[in-house]
Amino acid sequence: RVLIHAAAGGVGHLAVQIAKSLGAYVIGTASAAKHDFVRGLGADEVIDYRTVDFGDAVSDVDMVLDPLSGETRARSLDVLRPGGTLVSLLPGGDPAEAAKAAAREIRVENLLVEADHAGMTAIADLIRAGELRAHVEASFPLAEAAKAHALGETGRTTGKLVLVVS
Incomplete structure:
Protein backbone atom coordinates (compact mmCIF):
# COMPACT_ATOMS: atom_id res chain seq x y z
CA ARG A 1 0.00 0.00 0.00
CA VAL A 2 1.51 3.24 -1.21
CA LEU A 3 0.26 6.79 -0.59
CA ILE A 4 1.39 9.29 -3.23
CA HIS A 5 0.80 12.95 -2.44
CA ALA A 6 0.19 15.30 -5.38
CA ALA A 7 -0.55 12.25 -7.53
CA ALA A 8 -1.50 14.35 -10.57
CA GLY A 9 1.70 16.39 -10.48
CA GLY A 10 4.88 16.06 -12.49
CA VAL A 11 6.47 13.48 -10.18
CA GLY A 12 3.29 12.01 -8.71
CA HIS A 13 1.69 10.98 -12.00
CA LEU A 14 4.77 8.98 -12.91
CA ALA A 15 5.08 7.51 -9.41
CA VAL A 16 1.49 6.20 -9.56
CA GLN A 17 2.28 4.31 -12.74
CA ILE A 18 5.57 2.93 -11.47
CA ALA A 19 4.02 1.79 -8.18
CA LYS A 20 1.19 0.04 -10.05
CA SER A 21 3.69 -1.68 -12.36
CA LEU A 22 5.36 -3.07 -9.23
CA GLY A 23 2.05 -4.44 -7.95
CA ALA A 24 1.29 -1.85 -5.28
CA TYR A 25 -2.14 -0.79 -4.11
CA VAL A 26 -1.94 2.95 -4.83
CA ILE A 27 -3.71 5.75 -2.99
CA GLY A 28 -3.21 9.24 -4.38
CA THR A 29 -4.07 12.72 -3.18
CA ALA A 30 -5.33 15.23 -5.74
CA SER A 31 -8.00 17.87 -6.17
CA ALA A 32 -11.43 16.52 -7.16
CA ALA A 33 -11.04 17.84 -10.71
CA LYS A 34 -8.02 15.57 -11.19
CA HIS A 35 -9.46 12.34 -9.75
CA ASP A 36 -10.36 10.83 -13.13
CA PHE A 37 -6.87 11.58 -14.40
CA VAL A 38 -5.24 9.89 -11.39
CA ARG A 39 -7.56 6.87 -11.59
CA GLY A 40 -6.71 6.63 -15.30
CA LEU A 41 -3.07 6.27 -14.29
CA GLY A 42 -4.01 3.24 -12.18
CA ALA A 43 -4.61 4.61 -8.69
CA ASP A 44 -6.92 2.38 -6.64
CA GLU A 45 -8.13 5.25 -4.44
CA VAL A 46 -7.97 9.03 -4.75
CA ILE A 47 -8.43 11.45 -1.86
CA ASP A 48 -9.50 15.06 -2.43
CA TYR A 49 -6.94 16.85 -0.29
CA ARG A 50 -9.10 19.99 -0.26
CA THR A 51 -12.07 18.35 1.49
CA VAL A 52 -10.67 15.25 3.20
CA ASP A 53 -7.83 14.99 5.72
CA PHE A 54 -5.69 12.15 4.36
CA GLY A 55 -4.87 11.24 7.97
CA ASP A 56 -8.52 10.40 8.55
CA ALA A 57 -8.88 8.46 5.29
CA VAL A 58 -5.70 6.37 5.23
CA SER A 59 -3.81 4.19 7.65
CA GLY A 93 12.27 17.32 9.10
CA ASP A 94 13.35 18.19 12.57
CA PRO A 95 14.56 16.31 15.65
CA ALA A 96 10.98 15.72 16.88
CA GLU A 97 10.00 14.21 13.53
CA ALA A 98 13.11 12.03 13.51
CA ALA A 99 12.35 10.81 17.03
CA LYS A 100 8.74 10.03 16.12
CA ALA A 101 9.87 8.08 13.06
CA ALA A 102 12.52 6.19 15.03
CA ALA A 103 10.03 5.25 17.75
CA ARG A 104 7.81 3.60 15.13
CA GLU A 105 10.78 2.17 13.18
CA ILE A 106 9.82 4.24 10.15
CA ARG A 107 12.58 4.83 7.65
CA VAL A 108 12.71 8.41 6.33
CA GLU A 109 14.57 9.01 3.09
CA ASN A 110 15.20 12.18 1.14
CA LEU A 111 15.26 11.25 -2.52
CA LEU A 112 18.25 12.47 -4.46
CA VAL A 113 18.03 11.92 -8.18
CA GLU A 114 21.04 10.20 -9.62
CA ALA A 115 21.09 8.69 -13.07
CA ASP A 116 21.92 5.01 -12.93
CA HIS A 117 21.91 2.52 -15.77
CA ALA A 118 19.70 -0.09 -14.07
CA GLY A 119 17.08 2.47 -13.05
CA MET A 120 16.97 4.11 -16.47
CA THR A 121 16.71 0.70 -18.15
CA ALA A 122 13.80 -0.25 -15.88
CA ILE A 123 11.99 2.99 -16.75
CA ALA A 124 12.65 2.49 -20.48
CA ASP A 125 11.22 -1.04 -20.17
CA LEU A 126 8.03 0.36 -18.56
CA ILE A 127 7.68 2.88 -21.38
CA ARG A 128 8.17 0.20 -24.05
CA ALA A 129 5.59 -2.00 -22.32
CA GLY A 130 3.09 0.87 -22.32
CA GLU A 131 3.00 0.94 -18.51
CA LEU A 132 4.51 4.41 -18.14
CA ARG A 133 3.55 7.54 -20.01
CA ALA A 134 4.31 11.15 -19.23
CA HIS A 135 1.51 13.68 -19.42
CA VAL A 136 2.60 17.10 -20.66
CA GLU A 137 0.38 19.95 -19.50
CA ALA A 138 2.19 22.66 -21.41
CA SER A 139 5.28 23.39 -23.48
CA PHE A 140 7.15 26.68 -23.45
CA PRO A 141 9.97 28.02 -25.60
CA LEU A 142 13.16 28.43 -23.61
CA ALA A 143 12.71 32.21 -23.73
CA GLU A 144 9.57 31.74 -21.58
CA ALA A 145 11.28 29.64 -18.90
CA ALA A 146 10.26 32.14 -16.22
CA LYS A 147 6.60 31.75 -17.21
CA ALA A 148 6.89 27.96 -17.03
CA HIS A 149 8.60 28.20 -13.65
CA ALA A 150 5.85 30.48 -12.31
CA LEU A 151 3.18 28.02 -13.47
CA GLY A 152 5.04 25.13 -11.83
CA GLU A 153 5.28 27.04 -8.55
CA THR A 154 1.49 27.23 -8.33
CA GLY A 155 1.40 23.53 -7.47
CA ARG A 156 -1.70 23.17 -9.64
CA THR A 157 -0.31 21.64 -12.81
CA THR A 158 -1.22 18.22 -14.10
CA GLY A 159 1.80 16.28 -15.30
CA LYS A 160 4.94 17.86 -16.67
CA LEU A 161 5.90 21.25 -18.00
CA VAL A 162 8.35 21.16 -20.91
CA LEU A 163 10.87 23.72 -22.09
CA VAL A 164 11.52 23.50 -25.84
CA VAL A 165 15.02 24.31 -27.03
CA SER A 166 15.26 24.93 -30.77
Whole structure:
Protein backbone atom coordinates (compact mmCIF):
# COMPACT_ATOMS: atom_id res chain seq x y z
CA ARG A 1 0.00 0.00 0.00
CA VAL A 2 1.51 3.24 -1.21
CA LEU A 3 0.26 6.79 -0.59
CA ILE A 4 1.39 9.29 -3.23
CA HIS A 5 0.80 12.95 -2.44
CA ALA A 6 0.19 15.30 -5.38
CA ALA A 7 -0.55 12.25 -7.53
CA ALA A 8 -1.50 14.35 -10.57
CA GLY A 9 1.70 16.39 -10.48
CA GLY A 10 4.88 16.06 -12.49
CA VAL A 11 6.47 13.48 -10.18
CA GLY A 12 3.29 12.01 -8.71
CA HIS A 13 1.69 10.98 -12.00
CA LEU A 14 4.77 8.98 -12.91
CA ALA A 15 5.08 7.51 -9.41
CA VAL A 16 1.49 6.20 -9.56
CA GLN A 17 2.28 4.31 -12.74
CA ILE A 18 5.57 2.93 -11.47
CA ALA A 19 4.02 1.79 -8.18
CA LYS A 20 1.19 0.04 -10.05
CA SER A 21 3.69 -1.68 -12.36
CA LEU A 22 5.36 -3.07 -9.23
CA GLY A 23 2.05 -4.44 -7.95
CA ALA A 24 1.29 -1.85 -5.28
CA TYR A 25 -2.14 -0.79 -4.11
CA VAL A 26 -1.94 2.95 -4.83
CA ILE A 27 -3.71 5.75 -2.99
CA GLY A 28 -3.21 9.24 -4.38
CA THR A 29 -4.07 12.72 -3.18
CA ALA A 30 -5.33 15.23 -5.74
CA SER A 31 -8.00 17.87 -6.17
CA ALA A 32 -11.43 16.52 -7.16
CA ALA A 33 -11.04 17.84 -10.71
CA LYS A 34 -8.02 15.57 -11.19
CA HIS A 35 -9.46 12.34 -9.75
CA ASP A 36 -10.36 10.83 -13.13
CA PHE A 37 -6.87 11.58 -14.40
CA VAL A 38 -5.24 9.89 -11.39
CA ARG A 39 -7.56 6.87 -11.59
CA GLY A 40 -6.71 6.63 -15.30
CA LEU A 41 -3.07 6.27 -14.29
CA GLY A 42 -4.01 3.24 -12.18
CA ALA A 43 -4.61 4.61 -8.69
CA ASP A 44 -6.92 2.38 -6.64
CA GLU A 45 -8.13 5.25 -4.44
CA VAL A 46 -7.97 9.03 -4.75
CA ILE A 47 -8.43 11.45 -1.86
CA ASP A 48 -9.50 15.06 -2.43
CA TYR A 49 -6.94 16.85 -0.29
CA ARG A 50 -9.10 19.99 -0.26
CA THR A 51 -12.07 18.35 1.49
CA VAL A 52 -10.67 15.25 3.20
CA ASP A 53 -7.83 14.99 5.72
CA PHE A 54 -5.69 12.15 4.36
CA GLY A 55 -4.87 11.24 7.97
CA ASP A 56 -8.52 10.40 8.55
CA ALA A 57 -8.88 8.46 5.29
CA VAL A 58 -5.70 6.37 5.23
CA SER A 59 -3.81 4.19 7.65
CA ASP A 60 -1.28 1.37 7.69
CA VAL A 61 0.39 2.21 4.40
CA ASP A 62 3.78 0.73 3.65
CA MET A 63 5.22 3.75 1.88
CA VAL A 64 4.45 7.44 1.42
CA LEU A 65 5.92 9.48 -1.42
CA ASP A 66 5.88 13.15 -0.41
CA PRO A 67 6.87 15.81 -2.94
CA LEU A 68 5.37 18.57 -0.76
CA SER A 69 7.26 18.37 2.57
CA GLY A 70 6.38 20.64 5.50
CA GLU A 71 3.17 19.74 7.32
CA THR A 72 2.33 17.00 4.81
CA ARG A 73 5.63 15.26 5.52
CA ALA A 74 5.14 15.41 9.29
CA ARG A 75 1.52 14.18 9.13
CA SER A 76 2.47 11.37 6.75
CA LEU A 77 4.31 9.62 9.57
CA ASP A 78 0.93 9.00 11.23
CA VAL A 79 -0.47 6.99 8.30
CA LEU A 80 2.54 4.70 7.93
CA ARG A 81 2.54 1.27 9.50
CA PRO A 82 5.36 0.57 11.95
CA GLY A 83 8.38 -0.27 9.82
CA GLY A 84 7.09 1.74 6.83
CA THR A 85 9.02 4.18 4.69
CA LEU A 86 8.56 7.90 4.04
CA VAL A 87 10.27 9.16 0.89
CA SER A 88 10.48 12.94 0.66
CA LEU A 89 11.53 14.81 -2.45
CA LEU A 90 12.46 17.88 -0.45
CA PRO A 91 14.82 18.10 2.50
CA GLY A 92 13.21 18.78 5.81
CA GLY A 93 12.27 17.32 9.10
CA ASP A 94 13.35 18.19 12.57
CA PRO A 95 14.56 16.31 15.65
CA ALA A 96 10.98 15.72 16.88
CA GLU A 97 10.00 14.21 13.53
CA ALA A 98 13.11 12.03 13.51
CA ALA A 99 12.35 10.81 17.03
CA LYS A 100 8.74 10.03 16.12
CA ALA A 101 9.87 8.08 13.06
CA ALA A 102 12.52 6.19 15.03
CA ALA A 103 10.03 5.25 17.75
CA ARG A 104 7.81 3.60 15.13
CA GLU A 105 10.78 2.17 13.18
CA ILE A 106 9.82 4.24 10.15
CA ARG A 107 12.58 4.83 7.65
CA VAL A 108 12.71 8.41 6.33
CA GLU A 109 14.57 9.01 3.09
CA ASN A 110 15.20 12.18 1.14
CA LEU A 111 15.26 11.25 -2.52
CA LEU A 112 18.25 12.47 -4.46
CA VAL A 113 18.03 11.92 -8.18
CA GLU A 114 21.04 10.20 -9.62
CA ALA A 115 21.09 8.69 -13.07
CA ASP A 116 21.92 5.01 -12.93
CA HIS A 117 21.91 2.52 -15.77
CA ALA A 118 19.70 -0.09 -14.07
CA GLY A 119 17.08 2.47 -13.05
CA MET A 120 16.97 4.11 -16.47
CA THR A 121 16.71 0.70 -18.15
CA ALA A 122 13.80 -0.25 -15.88
CA ILE A 123 11.99 2.99 -16.75
CA ALA A 124 12.65 2.49 -20.48
CA ASP A 125 11.22 -1.04 -20.17
CA LEU A 126 8.03 0.36 -18.56
CA ILE A 127 7.68 2.88 -21.38
CA ARG A 128 8.17 0.20 -24.05
CA ALA A 129 5.59 -2.00 -22.32
CA GLY A 130 3.09 0.87 -22.32
CA GLU A 131 3.00 0.94 -18.51
CA LEU A 132 4.51 4.41 -18.14
CA ARG A 133 3.55 7.54 -20.01
CA ALA A 134 4.31 11.15 -19.23
CA HIS A 135 1.51 13.68 -19.42
CA VAL A 136 2.60 17.10 -20.66
CA GLU A 137 0.38 19.95 -19.50
CA ALA A 138 2.19 22.66 -21.41
CA SER A 139 5.28 23.39 -23.48
CA PHE A 140 7.15 26.68 -23.45
CA PRO A 141 9.97 28.02 -25.60
CA LEU A 142 13.16 28.43 -23.61
CA ALA A 143 12.71 32.21 -23.73
CA GLU A 144 9.57 31.74 -21.58
CA ALA A 145 11.28 29.64 -18.90
CA ALA A 146 10.26 32.14 -16.22
CA LYS A 147 6.60 31.75 -17.21
CA ALA A 148 6.89 27.96 -17.03
CA HIS A 149 8.60 28.20 -13.65
CA ALA A 150 5.85 30.48 -12.31
CA LEU A 151 3.18 28.02 -13.47
CA GLY A 152 5.04 25.13 -11.83
CA GLU A 153 5.28 27.04 -8.55
CA THR A 154 1.49 27.23 -8.33
CA GLY A 155 1.40 23.53 -7.47
CA ARG A 156 -1.70 23.17 -9.64
CA THR A 157 -0.31 21.64 -12.81
CA THR A 158 -1.22 18.22 -14.10
CA GLY A 159 1.80 16.28 -15.30
CA LYS A 160 4.94 17.86 -16.67
CA LEU A 161 5.90 21.25 -18.00
CA VAL A 162 8.35 21.16 -20.91
CA LEU A 163 10.87 23.72 -22.09
CA VAL A 164 11.52 23.50 -25.84
CA VAL A 165 15.02 24.31 -27.03
CA SER A 166 15.26 24.93 -30.77
